[in-house]
Amino acid sequence: MPHPELSFVHRGQIIHLREVPPTRTLLQLLRDDLGINATKEGCNEGDCGACTVVIGEQRGDHLHYSAVNSCIRLAHSIHGMALWTAQDLSAADGSLHPVQQALLNQHASQCGFCTPGFAMSLFGLYQNQVCQGKPVSREGAQEALSGNLCRCTGYRPILDAAQQMQTLPRVTLDEAEILSKLEHISLIPKGLEADLSYKSPTTLAELLALRAAHPQAQIVAGCTDVGLWINKLHKDFAEVLDVTRVAELRQISTDDTHLRIGAAVTLTDAFAALAQDRPALVTFANRFAGAPVRNSGTLGGNVANGSPIGDSMPLLIALQARVQLASVRGSRELALEALYTGYRQNVMASDELLTQIIVPKPEPDELLRVYKISKRQEDDISAVCFAVRLQVQNGVVTQASIGVGGVAATPVRAVQTEVTLTGQAWTEATVEAAAAALRQEFQPISDMRASSDYRRQVLGNLMQRFWLESQGQTLVTLADLTLEGL
Amino acid sequence: MNTTTHSIGRTVAHESARAQIAGAAPYIDDLPELRGTLYAAPILSTVAHGKINEIHTAAALALHGVVAIVLASDVPGDPILAAFAGDEPVFARDTVQHIGQVIGLVVATDVMLARRAARLVKLDITPLPAILTVPDALASESYVLPPVTVARGDSDAALARAPHTLKGTLEVGGQEHFYLEGQIAYALPQEQNQWLIYSSSQHPGEVQHWVAHALGLDNHAVRVECRRLGGGFGGKETQAGHLAVWAAVAAAKVKRPVKLRLDRDDDFLITGKRHPFSYQYTVGFDDTGRLCGLQLMMAAHCGFSADLSGPVADRAIFHADNAYYLQDVAITSYRLKLHTQSHTAFRGFGGPQGMIVTETILGDIARQLGLDPLAVRLRNLYSDEPLNPAEPGLRRDTTHYGMQVEGNILQPLLSTLEQSSQYQKRIEAISAWNEQHQTLKRGIALTPVKFGISFTATLFNQAGALVHVYLDGSVQMNHGGVEMGQGLNTKVAQIVADELGVPLHKVLATASDTSKIPNASATAASAGTDLNGRAAQFAARHVRDNLAAFVGGLDGVGAGAVTFQGGQVFTPKTTRTFDAVVQLAYANRIQLWSDGFYRTPKIHYDKTTLSGRPFYYFAYGAACTEVALDTLTGENKVIRVDILHDVGRSINPGLDVGQIEGGFVQGMGWLTTEELVWNDKGLLTTHAPSTYKIPTAGDIPAHFKVDLWDAPNTEDNVGGSKAVGEPPFMLAISVFEALRDAVARARDDGAVVQLNAPATPEKLLKALTQVR
Incomplete structure (x- = not known):
């Protein structure tokens, strides 16, 4: 099966490549094929950020910039985009970009191996914030750097650099020039998708037809999990079906009753949409993996993959989200938790794809919290994820909806606990009963993240935390604690 | 003299910073490759301890592009690695001794192909009984090196007459180095059986020696070069030598250049880490919290071979005093053999493991007596106070290994930090705040560091x-x-x-x-x-x-x-x-x-009694750390850190502050989020950054202030400076002690705090609820 041509914009030029296999990663393409060794391999699984690059995509009439992990990103996925690596920031005369100058000024590079990745995450922040006239706060910088590990500096100088870069003389890109080159790439005929080893259809109809005709093709979206299968399990796929260019799957729409998120919407954009209606979710959203993973990974990928420790599902279960599955035969909708039948097993037929996540809008008296417990606050996988949503009217719980992760083979709804709450007065006694029910309802495993006992104990305790927060108590969680507030 | 023309004492940028930031500073994997270069991947043991019956290589060799499989029988020189203890094979031969031990290499035309092929090598291994826990190793006297005891005075008598005694245990986990640049070596055969090795090594001289030994050559035939490391932290001291030897043996077999770059998961499984330690102690003290006797057992989990465990465990003994005078003391140190990775050097080199137990003991003494932990610490500092009025010549200024503590600035340094961090005022504020808040509790600790500078093996200086x-x-x-x-x-x-x-x-x-x-x-x-x-x-x-x-x-x-x-x-x-x-x-x-x-002048010590002057001088420092603890979950946050650290007269304050901050955060990781978990088969289950969590930018405190103690080294050292690489690491013990303080404040029962490190949320929740 022939490989499609891969074209992207780099340093003002259109790069055309042929014969790039479908599972070639972007990092391999950069280092091994193009000899661009500014970009480093630190972990080859999207957790350290040494390989971070920035990609620019056309959105409407402007460029949208994303810092992503090149190690788990497939090379073909950047077709039609612009690419920046750490060696692309300095001006032609060698003068440093504000991102670089700030890093230099602040002594933010010691061994230097992580530095190109940090520079790229900061470059993404620079393009999306500084160049848009938006200030970069320390929290904003911590957020943007959540997927970059440094073992030398202790981060303080890097965070100071993130603050300083906005005070240096502005350097801007010639976006019009880049957009015209991207336009040029889009006009290059691609040939018939069905014949290609890496298929990236642009319409849902085309996607479903390809899915039906090529059930053996590996589906990928942001590739933040499949990338690990390739790098760590050494899987090789002769055919890949990339869903991320399908217009229908990239849409977010909203009406009076529902928010509809296309399956290929990135986690960054999906959580932004969810948090628009429910601002309480911002803290949780920022703890979902690191920023470069959220910029690549998709909500649909997280849901379809169905890992028991995936963080979006407990929340979506609590929100009573539904999913839409589609195939050439038609489409159907079901409750999100009904998707799963066992550990990474689901009800989808071989020709079916997840196309949309449908989230009810908040009711006026909704109480909602989602808590994640992990060893590290940022960029960690949950030991337990607990999402609870109550409707309380006149002091009585009229509806309880609880999603839990990390306690079973799939993300689950805490059905028994919901029963202990529904119809009860919202009192401390009810909370204690619910906490006890929660501790009983699941038999989680013990592993390197936490013991079974801890998972059960903490679940009940989180119910108590939820009660305290529902009573208007402040300073109940560490997220509320600031130095200034003490 | 016009000081502006001087370089020493000025903050100037790292010589490679500009290139590193621009992505223009090459590491070994970035060097141009010679034509014909092949790529290697390791074949790893899947059994913790076992007898190798057969290695089936046919499936791997059948892959197109696989050039060779390299095994122990391919080593041209000595099949035993030239490590000082002579207890490690180059490649496992008859037996395997940990999951992840390297049995051989696959050499192929592409690195991913080599890695894929390495998994196709089928190992026929008969399992043997494996020692996987410290209690098992202690019970079966499984040692890589014999136990060592260092004593002064009569600890039995001192404990018998002490007004108070306390018995306790502590376990402190190891630590993965997590250098961002993984282990790598590139071996290039040269003319007339000479060799060029590019090695990401902290010790190129040893790499040269080891490679020559394995290839059966004189040292002069091997040249090792290294421009920069993407982080070392001790993890590329001996461990880099293994990689270089493996790459060289493979290159000798295929007669082509061979690059060996470990995948991160393999790096975790193969290479040694900081030694986990277990302790048992009985301590005697008076009403003021002053120590009067200590019996301490320290067990170092060394893994399957000695590596640097001897000097690491020795340094732990040398630093069990940290900043405190120990009068009647007996320390027994076990160097345990377990069937795991062979633990190795890591920033602090046993010093952190020596200090932390004494700091936890002092914290618990304070809690038991209802005293402020800082007051107890100050009471025990080294000083020129006479030991007793009858013998004015004997002062509280000599270590348990017989070295006089000169240039002691502990007292003024701690007092200065106590003032500048507003410790006393904050103690009161924290108590009041904790009264008002039921779920979150704050805690604080101010702990010192005294760290001996020099290689304890005098010849390396x-x-x-x-x-x-x-x-x-x-x-x-x-x-x-x-x-x-x-x-x-x-x-x-x-x-x-x-x-x-x-x-x-x-x-x-x-x-x-x-x-x-x-x-x-x-x-x-x-x-x-x-x-x-x-x-x-x-x-x-x-x-x-x-x-x-x-x-x-x-x-x-x-x-x-x-x-x-x-x-x-x-x-x-x-x-x-x-x-x-x-x-x-x-x-x-x-x-x-x-x-x-x-x-280095002045240093000497007796290896058999561990006494003398192993260190040229001491570096000092102190940190005051405040934390907040969620009593419902054990989650926690470091909210404020104030550091005062002694680098003598700084050669480059910018670089020194960088070492202090970086060392502190690395130490914080060791004691909080970085947990190594081996399962009951001996597999390290935290073998990737997805499961092993070093601190991120979000973990550092909002208030993170570092000041340098402004006085030159009292010994004649270059520019009046002091060493700075390791000492700040141990400032992070203040984080652990602050967390223990928060637990104690939350419990408010005056009891000691039973908490092992790393203090994960799970362990903290357990400490909060556990009644001793």
Whole structure:
């Protein structure tokens, strides 16, 4: 099966490549094929950020910039985009970009191996914030750097650099020039998708037809999990079906009753949409993996993959989200938790794809919290994820909806606990009963993240935390604690 | 003297910073590859302890592009690695001793192909009983090296008459180095059976020795080069040697260049980590919290081989006192053999494991007596106070291994930090706040560090350097140290620049290279600048002396009247530019380059009794850390850190602050989020950054203030400075103690806090609810 041509914009030029296999990663393409060794391999699984690059995509009439992990990103996925690596920031005369100058000024590079990745995450922040006239706060910088590990500096100088870069003389890109080159790439005929080893259809109809005709093709979206299968399990796929260019799957729409998120919407954009209606979710959203993973990974990928420790599902279960599955035969909708039948097993037929996540809008008296417990606050996988949503009217719980992760083979709804709450007065006694029910309802495993006992104990305790927060108590969680507030 | 023309004492950027930031600083994997280069991947044991019956290679060899499989039988020289204990094979031969032990390599035309093929090698191994826990190892007297005891006075009698005693246990986990650049070596066969090895190593001299030994060659046939490391932290001291030997053996077999770059998960499984420690103790103390007797058992989990476990465990003994005078003390140290990775050097090198147990003991003594932990710590500091009124000559200033603590600044340093961090005021504020808040509880601790500087093995405290002055007045310097991010080359260049009186930009550092400086010690023990900086200073001084004698002769003045500063050379009669002097000197056949050699004075110690003066001097510091703890979940947050640290007279304050901050955060990781978990089969289940969590940018405190103690080293050390690499790591013990303080405050029962490290949310929740 022939490989499609891969074209992207780099340093003002259109790069055309042929014969790039479908599972070639972007990092391999950069280092091994193009000899661009500014970009480093630190972990080859999207957790350290040494390989971070920035990609620019056309959105409407402007460029949208994303810092992503090149190690788990497939090379073909950047077709039609612009690419920046750490060696692309300095001006032609060698003068440093504000991102670089700030890093230099602040002594933010010691061994230097992580530095190109940090520079790229900061470059993404620079393009999306500084160049848009938006200030970069320390929290904003911590957020943007959540997927970059440094073992030398202790981060303080890097965070100071993130603050300083906005005070240096502005350097801007010639976006019009880049957009015209991207336009040029889009006009290059691609040939018939069905014949290609890496298929990236642009319409849902085309996607479903390809899915039906090529059930053996590996589906990928942001590739933040499949990338690990390739790098760590050494899987090789002769055919890949990339869903991320399908217009229908990239849409977010909203009406009076529902928010509809296309399956290929990135986690960054999906959580932004969810948090628009429910601002309480911002803290949780920022703890979902690191920023470069959220910029690549998709909500649909997280849901379809169905890992028991995936963080979006407990929340979506609590929100009573539904999913839409589609195939050439038609489409159907079901409750999100009904998707799963066992550990990474689901009800989808071989020709079916997840196309949309449908989230009810908040009711006026909704109480909602989602808590994640992990060893590290940022960029960690949950030991337990607990999402609870109550409707309380006149002091009585009229509806309880609880999603839990990390306690079973799939993300689950805490059905028994919901029963202990529904119809009860919202009192401390009810909370204690619910906490006890929660501790009983699941038999989680013990592993390197936490013991079974801890998972059960903490679940009940989180119910108590939820009660305290529902009573208007402040300073109940560490997220509320600031130095200034003490 | 016009100090503005001096480099020493100024904050100047790391010599490679600009290139690193621009992605233009090559690491070993970035070097151009020679045509014909092949790529290797390791074949790993899947059994913790077992007998190898057969290795089935056919499936791997059948893959198109697989060139060879390299096994123990392919080692041309000694199949035993040249590690000092001689207890490790190059490749596992008859038995395997941990999951992840390297049995051989697959060599292929592509690295991913080699890795895929390595998994196709089928191992037929009969499992043998494996020792996987510390209690098992202690019970079965499974040791890599014999136990060691260091004692002073009569601890039995002291404990018997102590007003209070406390017995306890503590377990402290290990730590993965997580250098961002994984282990790598690139072996290139040269003419006439000579070798060039690019190795990401803190100790190129040892790599040279090990490779020559495995290949059956003289050391002179192997040249090892390393320009920079993407982080080392002790993890590339001995461990880099393994990689280089493996790559070289493979290259010898296939007769082509071979690059071995470990996948991160394999790196976790193969290489050693910081030693986990277990402790049991009985301590006696008086009503004021002053220690009167201590019996301490320290068990180091060493893994399957000795590696550097002996000196690591020794340093733990040397640092069990931390900053405190221990009168009647007996310390027994076990070096346990378990069927895991062989643990190795890691920043602090046993020092952290020595100090932490004493700090937890002092914290618990304070809690038991209802005293402020800082007051108890201050009460126990080394001082010139007489031991007892009857014997005014004996003071509380000598360590349990017989070294007098000179230049002791502990008392003023702690008092200064106590004031500047507003410790007393905050204690009250925290108590009041905790009264008002039921779920979150705050805690605080101020802990000191006293860390001995020098390799405890006296022979390693030597260094060499070369300084070359070229005809245009530019200077190239080389020394036996390795640049791994700490700024060694920058500091040494500053020293050389000042010695020659030239601007810093005139001095260029070049790659560490065994053909330039032979027999160099590891860049370790924080001593990189002390040793290599002095050696380079001496080399530069020799050149300067040559020039001074020559210029003095020209002007008819004594050489001593010639000074070098700001790129100029002054005599009472004439001023010339340095460049002009160099050209004149060359024309007159004056030597413009020189070597320099340095050995640390004063140090000596008896290896059998572990007594003497193992350290040239001590570096001091203290940190005050405040945390908040969620009593429902055990989650926690470091909210404020104030550090006062002693680097003597700083050669480069910017670099020194970087070492302090970085060391502190790394130490914080060790004690909080970085947990190594081996399962009951002996598999390390936290073998990737997805499961092993080092601190991120979001973990550092909003208030993170570092001040330098402003006084020169009282010993004659280069530029009046002190070493800075390791000591700040142990400032992070304040995080652990602050968390224990928060637990105690939350419980408010006056009991000791039973908490092991790392203090994960799970362990903290357990400590909060556990009744002793």
